[in-house]
Amino acid sequence: xxxxxxxxxxxxISHPDxxxxxxxxxxxxxxxxxxxxxxxxxxxxxxxxVSDWMDMEKARGISITSAALQFVYRDHxxxxxxxxxxxxxxxxxxxxxxxxxxxVMLVDAGKGLEPQTLKLFRVCALxxxxxxxxxxxxxxxxxxxxxLMDLIEQQIKLRPTPxxxxxxxxxxFRGVLDRRTGEFVKYTRTAGGATRAPELRMSADxxxxxxxxxxxxxxxxxxxxSLDDKDHDQETFLAGVTTPVMFASAxxxxxxxxxxxxxxxxxxxxxxxxxxxxxxxxxxxxxxxxVFKVQSGMNAAHRDRMAYARIVSGEFERGMVVTHASxxxxxxxxxxxxxxGREVTSIExxxxxDIIGFVNAQALRVGDTVYVGEPIEFPPxxxxxxxxxxxxxxxxxxxxxxxxxxxxxxxxxxxxxxLRSDLRGDQSPVLAAVGPMQFEVVQERMTNEFNSPIRLxxxxxxxxxxxxxxxxxxxxxGRGVEVLQRSDGTYLAIFTDQWRAGATARxxxxxxxxxxxxxx
Ligand code: GDP
Numbered sequence: 048x049x050x051x052x053x054x055x056x057x058x059x060i061s062h063p064d065x066x067x068x069x070x071x072x073x074x075x076x077x078x079x080x081x082x083x084x085x086x087x088x089x090x091x092x093x094x095x096x097v098s099d100w101m102d103m104e105k106a107r108g109i110s111i112t113s114a115a116l117q118f119v120y121r122d123h124x125x126x127x128x129x130x131x132x133x134x135x136x137x138x139x140x141x142x143x144x145x146x147x148x149x150x151v152m153l154v155d156a157g158k159g160l161e162p163q164t165l166k167l168f169r170v171c172a173l174x175x176x177x178x179x180x181x182x183x184x185x186x187x188x189x190x191x192x193x194x195l196m197d198l199i200e201q202q203i204k205l206r207p208t209p210x211x212x213x214x215x216x217x218x219x220f221r222g223v224l225d226r227r228t229g230e231f232v233k234y235t236r237t238a239g240g241a242t243r244a245p246e247l248r249m250s251a252d253x254x255x256x257x258x259x260x261x262x263x264x265x266x267x268x269x270x271x272x273s274l275d276d277k278d279h280d281q282e283t284f285l286a287g288v289t290t291p292v293m294f295a296s297a298x299x300x301x302x303x304x305x306x307x308x309x310x311x312x313x314x315x316x317x318x319x320x321x322x323x324x325x326x327x328x329x330x331x332x333x334x335x336x337x338v339f340k341v342q343s344g345m346n347a348a349h350r351d352r353m354a355y356a357r358i359v360s361g362e363f364e365r366g367m368v369v370t371h372a373s374x375x376x377x378x379x380x381x382x383x384x385x386x387x388g389r390e391v392t393s394i395e396x397x398x399x400x401d402i403i404g405f406v407n408a409q410a411l412r413v414g415d416t417v418y419v420g421e422p423i424e425f426p427p428x429x430x431x432x433x434x435x436x437x438x439x440x441x442x443x444x445x446x447x448x449x450x451x452x453x454x455x456x457x458x459x460x461x462x463x464x465x466l467r468s469d470l471r472g473d474q475s476p477v478l479a480a481v482g483p484m485q486f487e488v489v490q491e492r493m494t495n496e497f498n499s500p501i502r503l504x505x506x507x508x509x510x511x512x513x514x515x516x517x518x519x520x521x522x523x524x525g526r527g528v529e530v531l532q533r534s535d536g537t538y539l540a541i542f543t544d545q546w547r548a549g550a551t552a553r554x555x556x557x558x559x560x561x562x563x564x565x566x567x
Pocket of ligand 1: 061062063064065066067068069070183184185186187295296297298299
């Protein structure tokens with residue numbers, strides 16, 4: 048599968064239950080990787096997507112890992128990078144967005160834009176990642192299509208430019224009007240979504256009598272949208288000003304082929320990325336890649352550490368010796384995997400846009416660059432607004448040395464953010480995370496890897512703002528706020544709630560209090 052066909056590398060951003068697992072499987076189904084849906088969304092008791100994918104891989108033998116799913120569609124290679132959600136939601140979820148060229152924002156037609164979607168969207172906006180919007184579950188009663196367009200415009204400030212428009216309201220899904228061709232794409236229900244839904248296209252003249260009324264209503268709204276400047280424009284889409292929208296039912300496999308076509312036709316291909324010093328690395332240059340996610344085996348017996356990297360330029364060949372930019376040391380990729388294959392050894396090459404996994408990569412950290420030839424170092428992956436805070440202390444004070452070393456290591460790896468202040472001292476730093484699962488990882492690794500079990504205790508803070516040394520002085524002793532420092536020197540003011548953060552900023556305009564990426 049791995050060859051130099053054109054690539055599309057994207058992620059799905061959504062709130063839990065919007066249908067990410069369902070659409071992921073439907074995408075693979077349409078790409079003819081697998082032949083029947085049902086393994087993932089058929090089972091009860093939903094688990095995190097990571098394990099869903101692993102179940103899918105086991106059940107069907109398709110090419111899936113915990114980091115990316117790769118398949119072929121219309122002679123393109125598509126890399127769908129996983130955004131861990133549910134209980135796995137963590138700083139990693141944001142970081143993986145640094146590895147994609149576009150995002151699909153999946154919206155539940157009945158619920159509109161939900162908090163996790165908004166957070167992930169903000170990261171896309173920050174990184175200039177173009178977003179395609181899919182309104183899902185149109186087979187179920189939900190909000191009106193025009194109302195959803197208003198919500199998008201108000202809440203994420205992108206102008207929605209629907210490419211398809213629903214014929215029939217949510218819950219009465221007759222099909223969509225393809226706004227580019229004027230055709231009616233008829234929705235055909237398949238039993239439980241179990242087979243690949245055929246796409247029935249017809250011209251406006253051939254719309255069946257039974258659908259005539261709803262078709263006329265759709266045509267009218269379509270014309271209104273055009274008058275309102277809501278037609279797709281490639282330039283504003285790529286610039287992050289507009290978002291193409293389409294309507295789907297992932298469960299019924301409707302709209303999924305349309306989405307794949309959109310990704311190929313509109314979403315950007317891998318392209319040049321600038322290094323920290325501004326030097327561009329073009330896709331045709333020598334091999335380079337950056338690490339966007341590091342995963343440690345939770346099993347104490349094997350200290351396996353997998354570093355996932357996104358290829359920026361050149362061709363990767365297994366066994367290649369690359370240079371690790373931050374240390375200048377050579378790094379042998381004998382154990383590198385093209386993560387998308389079950390038969391890892393059979394895959395020897397990977398190309399820009401692909402995700403590769405380095406096994407046993409103790410030296411590689413999130414944000415690190417590896418390259419061949421002309422040196423390059425890509426900008427660091429930013430840190431995001433933490434929302435959970437805990438103090439950590441060594442359970443056995445006799446093991447303080449191990450404690451300090453472990454915390455320092457986990458801080459450097461970006462497992463959690465470690466915050467300190469004179470007030471709290473070195474004995475009990477504050478750990479800050481985007482998702483609570485990050486604390487579990489810390490606890491496990493401190494016990495098994497650094498031989499220093501820890502005690503964690505919750506702090507009643509939820510919101511972080513960036514401040515400076517003056518801000519730290521001014522806020523000292525304030526109610527519901529504390530200022531701590533990250534190891535990179537950044538001061539964070541942490542507040543008990545949004546309201547207090549807002550009020551403090553309003554009452555003290557002279558104090559620097561900036562929101563952090565993805566923060567509220
Ligand atoms: P995730 O949490 O985003 O991965 O969501 P899932 O894919 O697990 O879907 C959550 C629930 O919504 C499951 O019960 C799905 O069967 C259901 N679902 C997903 N897509 C659709 C859809 O298009 N229509 C309907 N009616 N249900 C859907």
